[in-house]
Amino acid sequence: MAPDHGTSGRIDRRTLLIGGGVGAGLLVAWAAWPRTYLPNLTAAEGETLFGAWIKIGTDGHVTVAVPQLEEGQGVYTALPQIVADELGADWKLVGVEPAPLNPLYANPLAAETLFEAAFARVPHSLRRSYATRNTLMLTGGSTSIRSFEDQLRQAGAAARVLLQKAAAARWNADWQTLTTSRGFVVNGSQKLGFGELAADAAGESLPDPLPLRAGEDRLTGRAVPRLDAPAKVDGTALFAADIRLPDMLHASIRMGPTGDTALLKLDRAAADQIPGMRAVVTTDDWVAAVADHWWAADRALDAMRPRFRTPARVVNSDTIDDALSGALNGDGTRLASTGDLAADFRGARLITADYRVGLALHATLEPMTCTAQWKDGRLSLWLPTQAPALARAAAAHEISVDENVATVHPTLAGGSFGAKLEVQIARQAARLARHLERPVQLTWPRGEDFRHDRYRPAVAGRMAAKLDQANRLTGWLAKVAAPETSRELSQRLLGEQPLAAASLKLHSGDPAAVAGAVPPYAIPNLAVDHHSADIGVPTGYWRSGAHSYTCFFTESFVDELAHVAQQEAVSFRMAMLGQQPRLARCLQMAAQLGGWQGGQPGSAQGIACHAFRGSYIAVLAEAHLTSERRVKVDRIVAAVDCGRVINPDLVTQQIEGGLLFGLAAAIGASTGFSENVADVRDMSELRLPTLADAPEITVEIVPSAEDPGGVSELAVAPVAPAIANALQAATGIRFRRLPLLSDLE
Numbered sequence: 001m002a003p004d005h006g007t008s009g010r011i012d013r014r015t016l017l018i019g020g021g022v023g024a025g026l027l028v029a030w031a032a033w034p035r036t037y038l039p040n041l042t043a044a045e046g047e048t049l050f051g052a053w054i055k056i057g058t059d060g061h062v063t064v065a066v067p068q069l070e071e072g073q074g075v076y077t078a079l080p081q082i083v084a085d086e087l088g089a090d091w092k093l094v095g096v097e098p099a100p101l102n103p104l105y106a107n108p109l110a111a112e113t114l115f116e117a118a119f120a121r122v123p124h125s126l127r128r129s130y131a132t133r134n135t136l137m138l139t140g141g142s143t144s145i146r147s148f149e150d151q152l153r154q155a156g157a158a159a160r161v162l163l164q165k166a167a168a169a170r171w172n173a174d175w176q177t178l179t180t181s182r183g184f185v186v187n188g189s190q191k192l193g194f195g196e197l198a199a200d201a202a203g204e205s206l207p208d209p210l211p212l213r214a215g216e217d218r219l220t221g222r223a224v225p226r227l228d229a230p231a232k233v234d235g236t237a238l239f240a241a242d243i244r245l246p247d248m249l250h251a252s253i254r255m256g257p258t259g260d261t262a263l264l265k266l267d268r269a270a271a272d273q274i275p276g277m278r279a280v281v282t283t284d285d286w287v288a289a290v291a292d293h294w295w296a297a298d299r300a301l302d303a304m305r306p307r308f309r310t311p312a313r314v315v316n317s318d319t320i321d322d323a324l325s326g327a328l329n330g331d332g333t334r335l336a337s338t339g340d341l342a343a344d345f346r347g348a349r350l351i352t353a354d355y356r357v358g359l360a361l362h363a364t365l366e367p368m369t370c371t372a373q374w375k376d377g378r379l380s381l382w383l384p385t386q387a388p389a390l391a392r393a394a395a396a397h398e399i400s401v402d403e404n405v406a407t408v409h410p411t412l413a414g415g416s417f418g419a420k421l422e423v424q425i426a427r428q429a430a431r432l433a434r435h436l437e438r439p440v441q442l443t444w445p446r447g448e449d450f451r452h453d454r455y456r457p458a459v460a461g462r463m464a465a466k467l468d469q470a471n472r473l474t475g476w477l478a479k480v481a482a483p484e485t486s487r488e489l490s491q492r493l494l495g496e497q498p499l500a501a502a503s504l505k506l507h508s509g510d511p512a513a514v515a516g517a518v519p520p521y522a523i524p525n526l527a528v529d530h531h532s533a534d535i536g537v538p539t540g541y542w543r544s545g546a547h548s549y550t551c552f553f554t555e556s557f558v559d560e561l562a563h564v565a566q567q568e569a570v571s572f573r574m575a576m577l578g579q580q581p582r583l584a585r586c587l588q589m590a591a592q593l594g595g596w597q598g599g600q601p602g603s604a605q606g607i608a609c610h611a612f613r614g615s616y617i618a619v620l621a622e623a624h625l626t627s628e629r630r631v632k633v634d635r636i637v638a639a640v641d642c643g644r645v646i647n648p649d650l651v652t653q654q655i656e657g658g659l660l661f662g663l664a665a666a667i668g669a670s671t672g673f674s675e676n677v678a679d680v681r682d683m684s685e686l687r688l689p690t691l692a693d694a695p696e697i698t699v700e701i702v703p704s705a706e707d708p709g710g711v712s713e714l715a716v717a718p719v720a721p722a723i724a725n726a727l728q729a730a731t732g733i734r735f736r737r738l739p740l741l742s743d744l745e
Contacts, residue, residue: 030315037103041065048198050162052104053155054083058196060183063095067105067148068137069386069420070228071413072649074656077226081148081646085219086212088180089194098410099137100288101388106132106528108149113141114421114541116512118490118500130499136563139386140421140541141574142613142710145646147564149708157203157210166201167192167419203651223649224386228412230547240369240411242608243382245439248371249278251432255286255452258537258677259311259720263287270303280304281435288432294443302408306676308691310676315536317679323355323535324460327413327481333509336518339525344475348466351564353557354722355463356737357549358670359678360456363686365514367415372433374399379406380428384413386421390493394423395430397496406430415720418541422454424494447681450671450684454540457483460533461553473567473576476523478514478553480530480547486512494538516547516717519554520583520611521576537673543661544716547612552738556723558734559599561736568598569607569725582641583611585702586618589639593700597731604634606725607738608718615642619659621722622695624730631740633695633723641702642709648701651711658715663695664688666720670739 047055047063055063064080076096076721084094099105108131112119119127130136160180167185168175169191184191200411230236256263262284268495271277271289276296281288285308289300291330370383372395379401388408396406413420425442432440444452459482466475487510494500509530517528542548560573570591577584587609590596597603609618622635636659643650668687671680680686723737737743 018595025188030339031693037102040100041101043658048202050159051155052095052099052102052204053152054087054159056159056194058195060090060193061093061095061192062089064152065105066096067099067137068144069384069410069413069416070384071139071296071384071416071420073144073654074226074647075139075144076228077224078145078646079148079152079480080227081219081224083156087160088182088213088217090183091219091224092507093183094227094487101135101137101392101408103132103135105137106135107138107143108132108136109147110138110141110143112606112626114138115486115490115494115500116492116515117484117486117502117510118494119296120511121507122499122503128497131597134435134497134707135389137388140418142713145708146614146710153212154210157212157280158206158214161206162204163194163197163202165204166197168239169200180213203462203620212220216391220644220646221648223647226650236706239366239409239414241366241373241441241443243371243411243441245373247429248439248441249292249436250294250297251288251290251440251442252294253286253288253428253442253448254301254303254306255448256308257311258315258673259313259676260287261311262309263282264307264309266304266306268490270305271300276301279436281432283431286428288428288442290436290440292433294441298445300676312603312621313536316674319538320458320535320673321356323457324417324481324533326650327531327533328460328462328479328532332479332531334527334529335509335511335514336528337526338523341475341477341525341527344466344525345464345477347597348475350464350466351561352462352464353558353736355461355736356743357459357552358742359451359458359537359673360665361686361688362417362419362542362687363450363669363683364415364417364419367446368419369441370425370429371439371441372429373439374430374433374437376404379433380409381426381429382409382411383409383426383429384420385423386415386416387423387493391423391426395426398427398430399434406433410631417543419453421489421493421541429628446683450680451678453536453678455671456542456548457485457537458535459537459549461549463553463557465557465561466560467565470569473521473523473524473561474650475518477527477529478517478550479529479531480517480550480553481533481537482513482549483535484510484513484532484637485541485546486510488538488643489540494665513546514550514611515545516550516612517554519558520609521558522579523572523576543658544612544713546718547610547713547736548662548665548720551608551610551717552720554609555718556724556734556736559608559721559725559728570596570598573609580611580616582702582704582706583609583616583618586616586639586641589702590618590620590637590701593639593698594622594635596620601726601729601732604730606722606727606729608719608721612626612710612714612717614707615640615711615714617641617714617718619656619715619718619722620728621719623726625727629741629744631723631727632693633663636663636719636722637698637700638715639700639702640714641713642702642714643704643706644708645701646708651701652699656697658713659697659719660689660694662716662719663723665716666723666738666740668739670742678704
């Protein structure tokens with residue numbers, strides 16, 4: 001496709017096939033695996049390949065292969081920006097396309113983060129090798145920049161050097177004296193465009209070491225326009241629901257309640273009365289209606305009134321609470337400790353507090369959607385997925401075919417927050433397509449999306465601390481009762497892979513369940529215990545993971561301790577941050593920007609801070625209760641140190657989005673359970689913040705030369721405690737449950 005010179009950037013809309021025989025799984029003969037992998041990026045006519053990451057066309061356009069799912073976080077801009085910066089490209093001629101499935105694009109850091117329970121006790125080098133050999137191209141855990149910056153910078157530098165060498169050969173010059181700028185190789189007043197040089201450049205050789213680009217004409221640190229924005233604005237961007245294939249049918253689905261259930265009966269004759277109905281497909285635990293359009297399919301399901309067997313284990317909100325209480329009162333596993341906490345606590349008067357958080361929904365704007373086609377012995381899938389190799393493997397396994405005959409075509413995602421790591425819909429769509437031998441687009445109704453979410457778990461925390469005679473914090477104990485979510489996720493997605501399965505079998509516990517529970521403060525005596533809880537509800541990865549609740553426990557309790565010590569909350573924290581200068585700076589900056597009044601009664605101000613994935617943040621919130629007993633957040637101020645910034649606009653967008661996401665989880669976005677079914681069925685029941693009542697938001701990025709840290713999840717965790725602390729200042733009441741006020745309803 002020719003570059004669009006009339007826009008600030010472009011998405012190459014050609015469909016690239018993701019598939020082939022690469023990364024079929026962990027072989028028993030581990031040593032037989034290749035140690036190097038060849039690129040399988042394909043070039044169109046007039047394009048020249050530069051390794052696994054870059055293509056340059058004769059017209060000068062530069063296309064960057066991106067292995068991460070674009071779900072709104074901006075990877076389709078940030079990753080190409082790194083390449084373009086090192087290459088010296090013209091941003092208006094830079095495009096992006098999804099990378100093909102290949103071990104070269106694996107994300108070991110995301111694998112270690114998302115599947116911590118499976119990999120925690122596996123040697124680090126083996127973890128990385130495992131992720132690569134199994135083609136774990138994963139999006140999640142705020143890892144995109146941290147994982148791929150160096151590879152992309154090296155790729156950009158390599159292509160630039162090759163172009164310089166090709167130009168030097170034409171000018172009979174020393175390539176090292178040449179520079180690149182805005183799509184040209186420059187030698188004084190002479191210029192040659194990248195497109196003119198690309199074919200010759202591919203035949204040149206690379207020096208060792210590879211020099212990085214110098215000079216001031218750089219894109220890193222600049223707010224360049226997003227490459228995905230034009231297509232999203234003009235409607236040409238392809239999401240899962242936009243896929244249309246010849247002879248395609250549409251399907252809706254009903255699944256049984258949570259637990260050991262089975263489909264008992266349905267009224268097929270009623271479905272036949274719906275115009276446009278084509279087929280009904282059943283399995284042991286779900287029924288799908290297939291029609292000419294989705295509305296007919298969903299109406300047919302309503303008409304059939306499917307009935308499922310009631311699970312033997314009844315799950316409701318009370319049983320979930322009881323399971324957490326039972327776990328908290330039982331034995332735990334100590335996962336972190338410092339000093340001698342037992343000696344410090346012995347005979348001391350302790351300050352204690354119990355906290356709870358409810359089940360949180362992903363609640364993405366885009367419900368689960370996948371299009372599948374079985375044709376000529378090959379399976380094709382179109383879906384937004386954070387784990388394309390795992391989706392491919394799951395779909396192939398569902399219909400008993402080899403992965404090598406399955407192809408994944410990635411689409412843009414309308415949000416995910418961890419939901420699109422799951423592969424269940426790929427299994428279902430594949431079965432429908434194989435059964436009907438026609439393309440089928442399966443979309444979960446919103447109610448099913450909520451009823452069969454893989455929730456952020458309900459969790460309980462019991463905190464205890466000791467203040468000495470000078471009101472200094474000397475002892476800290478955090479007990480966290482939580483499901484082993486990372487273990488669940490690992491078993492669900494990696495359970496058939498030998499190394500992961502063996503690790504999960506040999507080792508118990510889930511350190512990810514208490515991630516973030518160790519405070520960033522200097523506390524001489526400290527311990528964190530995990531109390532494994534079986535709540536009877538499937539759980540999965542949710543934006544920021546365990547930090548979403550451990551930070552709530554920690555920063556709320558620190559605020560309570562400051563009140564007991566009769567100290568101002570910022571000063572109380574600052575006294576313990578001598579070894580955390582970056583976090584201390586964020587805390588001071590947020591307080592200054594927000595006009596911190598000391599958290600005095602009636603000030604309606606609260607503050608919280610957190611260190612997460614190599615980044616640091618402090619959040620000041622102003623909130624009050626309305627006359628209708630609703631939480632109203634008036635203002636949020638955030639100070640962020642995320643290291644070296646690639647694109648400040650993307651950072652600001654992600655922090656703002658994270659703040660609103662955390663706000664939504666603080667006041668809603670949760671569900672109770674009744675008779676094994678989620679109570680919430682529709683977006684309107686989630687009490688999400690709207691544009692009309694969203695707070696004023698200020699984000700300040702702290703300049704830093706440190707390596708980039710994670711951003712997309714950073715702001716989620718500290719929002720809830722900041723709001724809870726603000727409500728304490730506004731009302732004099734300490735709220736220890738999320739969603740806030742849920743214990744009063």
